Amino acid sequence: MRFPRATTAGLLSLLIGGCVLGGYLYFSQASQGNAIRACVGPEGDAEPRHHVPATKTDVATIVLPADPDKTIGPVDEHAQLKGEESAKEGAKESANKASDQELPPEQTEKEKAVAELTKLLEKIENSEIETPGAETFPFTVTISGRVIDDAGRGVDGAQVSARFSYTFAKPPASGERSRRQVSSARSTDVGVVATTDAGGHYAATITAKLSAKVDLVNVAMSAKAERFAPGTTVLVKEVKEAEQRTGVDLLMFSAGIVTGRVVDRQGNPLKDVTVRGIQGRSEKSSEPVGRSGSATQTAKTDADGKFKLPGLIAGDWIFFATSKTHQEPDQPDNLTVLAGSEHILPDIVMAPFTSVRVRLLNEDGTAVTERPSATLYFKHGNNSTRGISGRADAEGYVTVTGVPTDATEFSLNPRGYEAVTGNYLRLIEGQLNEAGEYRIRPLPAKPKRSR
Secondary structure, rough: OOOOOOHHHHHHHHHHHHHHHHHHHHHHHHHHHHHHHHHHOHHOOOOOOOOOOOOOOOOOOOOOOOOOOOOOOOOOHHHHHHHHEEEEEEEHHHHHHHHHHOOHHHHHHHHHHHEEEEHHHHHHHHOOOOOOOOOOOEEEEEEEEEEEEEOOEEOOOOOEEHHHHEEEEEEEOOOOOOOOOOEEEEEEEEEEEEEOOOOOOOEEEEEEEEEEOOEEEEEEEEEEOOOEEEEEEEEEEEEOOOOOHHHOEEEEEEEEEEEEEEEEEOOOOOOOOOEEEOOOOOOOOOOOOOOOOOEEEEEEEEOEEEEEOOOOOOEEEEEEEOOOEEEEOOOOOEEEEOOOOEEEEEOOOOOOOOEEEEEEEEOOOOEEOOOOEEEOOOOOOOOOOOEEEEEEEOOEEEEEEEOOOOOOOOEEOOOOOOEEEEEEEOOOOEHHHHHEEEEOOOOOOOOOOOO
């Protein structure tokens, strides 16, 4: 059956029109589905086409703004252009605000993250912690001996510790053509490996996980006991795998113990106060012992204000107490420690720090609103000086804490302004002390250097 040419052309036009209409409907629906997936995220798509990270190290987070009040509809090109213009203006305002700040918070967080990562890499490099997934090589040695005091007697209950050190050939970096072999030194702290018996004997089979396969290691042995000062560390050199070394004796010195308590002026115990003992004696209370090679010991007070300093070598010692909330006593304690004896110090009494507030004014009497940082230098009764910094608020007030209660004079040094000196104080402990208002003058501008 044959159709006229006009009828054939009509059928073809109808077929083409149907295809165009069907394609328009298909692509319109697909475009709307893509818009929905772009807004709701991968949860709305049964088969997401994007790559999903499989490990923690391959994570990329995309944050899209969510607004439940908005509905999805036809795209308005003019509205899209307006949105882009608003976004550009918002970005410019954010950039201007960021440039006005001295140090943006984001930059501070980045610097902290970089610092923490650097410390972590250093620990991994020094084998203080193991790299996740890194291969380790166990190395086992057996070492035995005695821990004896300066009179040759065995030390009972001493804790013996070990530390491995070794060197290995470091492979060249990728791309290097140098044939020069580079060696790398590492160390691994094993910790306590044995405790001595009544005769001071110890025997330890020690296994350390090394970061490289080596044939020889050096093992540093040391001991610690409550009534003894640590002696010199003994280095056992070039020990082979599974080798046994005997007769490794560790010398300790008979020492004393000092205990005591830190309280406030009402006799209440002070917690977390650092008590430091330094070997030697100082005639001047304001001058700590600074002799090179002096032994030192530190301890923290507990909830009852008590502290304990073991292992003090026989001789003269001086003791200091420092705290974040209380000022250091003017008169540190001196004590002659006897070997094998326990000494009790008299209670260390500490006075609380107090707070001081000053107000910064311009020359015309209005408050300084630039919020400059300012340092207040406080002069003690013994003529020593302590500097404490703070930043002015919107009304020009600068408040600092940790001021010694015996401070009688202070100087004010605001950043960008001339200093104010010779100001006298009368402080009340544990309170906010108003130190007055001060008119300050900006520093003169520095002349520009001519080229």
